[in-house]
Every structure is written in C-alpha cells, then in structure tokens.
Amino acid sequence: MNIKNIHIGSLIRSKVEEHQISIERISRFLELAEEDVEKLYHAKSIDTDILLKWCKLLKFDFFRFYTGHLILYSPQSRIDNAFRQKENTLVFRKSIYTQEVKDFILDKIKVGTMTANDVVERYKIPKTTLYKWMKKI
Template identity: 45%
Template sequence: MQIDFKEINIGIYIRQCITERGIEISRICNFFKCSENEVNDMLCKKSTDTQTLLHWSKLLEYDFFRLYTQHLILYSPPTKTRNPEYKDTLPKFRKNIYTKEIIDFILEILETGYKTKGQIMAEYGIPKTTLHKWISKYKK
C-alpha cells in the first residue's frame, strides 16, 4: 500500500485495503450491518469517526490509526518543555518511533532528489546519525 503521509484520505486507503484483501462487499455490509450504499458512502469520505475506523481496522486486519500516528511523527512541531506544575494524566508515547513505511518514505524522498539530507533533517526533525544509519542499512 503506497501511502502519502502528508495528505490522508482514509476512504481511499480503506478501499485499497479491501481490494488488496479481496473482501466481498456483502461481508462488509454484514459486518457493519448496513447497506452497500452506506458502505460506499463511508469509502468516499476523507475522514471518519474513531469507532468506525476501529471497525475497519478489525475487519481488514490493518491498523489505520497508524497512518495518523505516522503523520504526527513526520509533521508535528517539536515539543516544547512543559510547565513542571502541569501534570499529564494521559498516557505518554514516544514520538521517535519510526516505522518501515516512514523510513521508506524518507529514503524515497532522498533518492528521488526531491529533498536533500539537510532539508529532511530540518523538516522532519530526524537526527543526522539516524538518517545516515537508515541510508546505510536500507538503501537499495
């Protein structure tokens, strides 16, 4: 599945996953307890609610939430130091977890000459040593 992390249109990715897995529309209708028209409406949407996305992830055995996580990793601004008096009660996640898809995405940008190493490091906040490690380990 080719992914554009800058612009996420979830309906397109769900439709692509359905095609790749060969899932019958009748099975989808039964799973969601809805009509074929309602399924097609879902597939035409650019975004969807989290409960519906969770159902799609279960049905298609693909973590669609990860698309958004990878977008955050690549495009969110650097975190600032928070006020020490402020207590976070939500779970904390590491931002620097790079998946194979992100690594491939970055190396493709570099390989095609779309961006230089310096631009990639500046725009995505990827450390120089990490980028060089990826180049030596994954470059084709």
C-alpha cells in the same frame, strides 16, 4: 500514499481490493448498508469507531497513517526533543517511526526532492537514525 494529505477512504478501498473481501461481508461486519460502505470509500475522514472496525476486519492498522503524519508535520515541544526529569532519574523519549514514515522520507531523498540535511532540518530526525535507514536500502 501521501502522508501529508490522508484520504482514509481510498486507503481502505485499496486494502479491501487487496484482500478481495465482498461488500456483503463488510456490510455485515460493520453493520452498515452497502451504500454506506461505498460512501466510506469516498470519505476523506471517518469516525474512529468505524476505523477501528476496519482495522479489525482487514487486520491492518490504519491509525499508523495518522501517527506518521503527526511525527512529520506536528511541531515538537521542547519536552519531546530533550529528556524529562522524573524524580531523580532521567528518562529519554525516543520517537517511533513507522515504516510508512521511513519509506516516505527515503523516497524524498531517492527522487532528489530533499537531501539528507533537508530531512534532518525539516523533520528533526537524528542524523544517525536517518543514515541507518539509508544504509539499509
């Protein structure tokens, strides 16, 4: 799975194969012709309404791939990295890392394409967070 270049159609196809759901059932659920369902498997991106239906049918959150991409590849604003002042109280924004993001990062370290310091520097993940992940493997 490549978090940087998401091909949602192939991810959906693999989940369909994993759950062994017939094309007839999918076609009825999505209210699409079987040929259109096949076209979705080849699509790099699809409409969010249709993606939401896939999530419901397969009981899997496909949006998490995009969330992971945002965490790793979108520039963070100053507000996100620091704390926000709300009235007279401080509110700290904590990043949420999906399991796919954790696996992606840990795999980069495991195969040696990146060091822990490279990960901290490039993706702005706190050292303590990264070392907790590494400790669990």
